Amino acid sequence: MLLSNKVCVITGAASRRGIGRATARLFALHGGRSIILDLDAAQAEAAAAELGEAHRGYACDVTDKAACVAVAERIVGEFGRVDVLVNNAGITQPLKFMDIGPENYDAVLDVSLRGTLYMSQAVVPHMRERKSGSIVCMSSVSAQRGGGIFGGPHYSAAKAGVLGLAKAMARELGPDGIRVNSITPGLIQTDITGGKLTDAMRTEILKGIPLNRLGDAEDVARACLILASDLSGYITGAVLDVNGGMLI
Numbered sequence: 001m002l003l004s005n006k007v008c009v010i011t012g013a014a015s016r017r018g019i020g021r022a023t024a025r026l027f028a029l030h031g032g033r034s035i036i037l038d039l040d041a042a043q044a045e046a047a048a049a050e051l052g053e054a055h056r057g058y059a060c061d062v063t064d065k066a067a068c069v070a071v072a073e074r075i076v077g078e079f080g081r082v083d084v085l086v087n088n089a090g091i092t093q094p095l096k097f098m099d100i101g102p103e104n105y106d107a108v109l110d111v112s113l114r115g116t117l118y119m120s121q122a123v124v125p126h127m128r129e130r131k132s133g134s135i136v137c138m139s140s141v142s143a144q145r146g147g148g149i150f151g152g153p154h155y156s157a158a159k160a161g162v163l164g165l166a167k168a169m170a171r172e173l174g175p176d177g178i179r180v181n182s183i184t185p186g187l188i189q190t191d192i193t194g195g196k197l198t199d200a201m202r203t204e205i206l207k208g209i210p211l212n213r214l215g216d217a218e219d220v221a222r223a224c225l226i227l228a229s230d231l232s233g234y235i236t237g238a239v240l241d242v243n244g245g246m247l248i
């Protein structure tokens with residue numbers, strides 16, 4: 001099993017159709033202990049319970065540094081270590097450039113960019129002690145294309161920031177045995193996108209996707225599995241596109 005007994009923390013993983021939830025499910029199938037973090041404790045616990053008794057769900061707002069540190073301590077107290085962190089929590093706001101206010105900028109950058117920093121800082125000391133760990137950061141094709149259908153320019157900025165932060169972390173943490181990589185999903189059918197696409201929009205979007213379909217959460221979960229496990233043991237600082245060929 002690719003993740004046998006590995007303790008895998010996934011942020012923003014309670015949403016039913018989400019990428020984080022699919023990742024927690026796939027990690028569990030491959031022998032990992034999935035720790036589901038999200039804003040709502042009951043939702044996170046229910047999502048973990050669905051996976052079986054080896055798994056846990058806790059409340060953690062990734063924009064709150066003290067909460068990230070506290071949950072990391074709790075996980076290490078209970079399981080003895082953290083092997084994998086997937087920084088998946090993120091929000092979008094479909095705003096035009098001139099409509100972005102300070103509160104919009106803060107909200108979107110806080111979850112993706114500050115959250116990635118805080119949660120990574122919370123687990124890295126534990127990974128360092130064991131000289132081993134894999135951190136996966138969820139960026140977006142919006143970072144590469146400068147905009148998407150549902151995310152505004154501030155979302156692109158946040159997700160481009162994630163790419164830079166992840167590369168810098170990979171450079172600094174490599175000597176400690178910690179790998180850090182990013183994933184740039186294209187258009188994935190989840191709650192962020194679900195129900196908002198009209199047939200006309202879908203037809204137009206598919207013209208730009210050589211594989212001729214939208215992605216699903218499992219497509220991204222499989223990329224997370226590769227980057228979390230030893231399959232990618234000599235890969236760090238990389239960016240893995242999961243977009244059906246959108247950027248070719």
Ligand code: NAD
Nearest residue numbers: 012015018019061062088089090140185187188190191192
């Ligand atoms: P989703 O809305 O289904 O899941 C996001 C989860 O993050 C939710 O469960 C939400 O409760 C949680 N969350 C929000 N703020 C949080 C906070 N402060 N602390 C902890 N958790 C918080 O969305 P998704 O489509 O599964 O997106 C997952 C990630 O993938 C996001 O980072 C998103 O930006 C990225 N992404 C999604 C797509 C797509 O097309 N769906 C494309 C590219 C990138």
